[in-house]
Amino acid sequence: MIKYSAMKACLLAFGFLLCHLLATAQPAVPYGRNPAAGHYQLVRGVKLYYETYGQGPPLLLIHGNGDNISAFAKNIPYLAQRYRVIAVDSRAHGKSVDAGDSLSFEMMADDFAGLLTSMRLDSAYVVGWSDGGINALVLAMRHPKKVKRLVATGANLWPDSTALMPSLWRQQQRGYHENKNMKFTDPKRKNDWKVFCLDVFQPNIPLAALKGVRVPALIVAGDRDVIVPEHTVAIYRHLPRAWLWIIPNSGHATLQEHADEFNRKVDEFFRAKVVSPPAR
Template sequence: MKARLLLLFLIFSHLLAAQPVPPYGHNPAAGHYQLVRGVKLYYETYGQGPPLLLIHGNGDNISAWAKNIPYFARRYRVIAADSRAHGKSVDAGDSLSFEMMADDFAGLLTSLRIDSAYVMGWSDGGINALALALRHPEKVKRLVATGANLWPDSTALMLSLWRQQQRGYQENKGVKFTDPKRRNDWKVFCLDVFQPHIPLAALRRVRVPAFIIAGDRDVIRPEHTVAIYQSLPRAWLWLVPDSGHATLQEHADEFNRKTDAFFRAKAVLVPAR
């Protein structure tokens, strides 16, 4: 009997291991386009349950969430979107801002007939999550922001990253890009050189619970992350030990469990400060 159970377990484990991993970001079975504010936004949906919007970082796409989507799809209706001018969401415009993208995500949720959603963002996506809560508070139930900054200088970013961005900008600012892809890449790069500009005081208007996360070796200064947390009326803070900027990938299992626990917590108390 035990031998039979062991055999069945091994067969089942083999079948699970043999299941192909979906090509997140390039999955025709889950992918859709939605015209929002003049841009065809590409998004993929997985699972069923309360809606959860995932927003990736600068220069990235839906595939950034490959280690997180399977976990959350067991309990949520995951909506992973390519931001404007990223991935398959083609944007021919000359300008790009976090305000534009926040409005895009609000429009996407409206088009999907979703009144409000849990929102999780990484890096630029974390900025977008905060901007969405500020500009469209009715659309956000709770938010998670990992590796987010509120302004683009060396008081928020680690000096090495800030210098790298400044050097890249100075070396290319006079170039006339004729190739559409390189022109788009430059627009996306410049987004982080000059933005965002969110005052700490503005975060007092975010009434929904927020979970602020960063790695202890993040490219965001830890004191900046703490200041964001302290400025939010209802927030949790997690500085992830032994982690860089990619908390959701470097510590995926713990990240998934902790953020899910935050979404499901019955109450998020006002922290003592």
């Protein structure tokens, strides 16, 4: 008997944690399924789906594991007043279908760089949430010229209990071991498993590698985040030009639980005349 339920429950629980339990009503604009704003672009063998809103300097939004563009429903309206917002479904997420067997943060970072190139954009501001925060950091490491400044909220550098809340880590491990010998043939279940395994085994970024991120970075987490606080602080301390913002009374969904404050702070960070990071 396929023990798919535990893995599925873990995916669903994490997805709800990221977004869906916080949504009290459908947004007026159907973010993530808006034909008026939606586009497809073939990038590195995958048709990436993205939506664009507003005018101004380009701003790339990258969602988390198992999520899609709709995760930014509380942020796009504000940010689109000043920026050309590019909200993208990562490969194997949302409408960006990927039938391949493998998935990595490096692959996705290269996708985002390719998307910006296809749009004839030399660089962009970047906001990433959860896995999207990881992607923002990896993008800055692999394609430094593509990132002007970045905001990463709820990111981690490796997938164990020193980075993740122990209960979440145990749930992931249980879901993996109950299903690791299964052969998924249904396309959706196969894709769910691929996306699930991404967070079981990745990322694997040494702290020393962050020294290569030369752009200004705002590192964000909630004081009740699923990312261990010490891990967030370590990320901040190893980035040469970083600022740290721990949001009180917030879980992992900082940009939804405190959307107004988050939006203002991100805009201020991107528009500020940054000279040097604060003393540590």
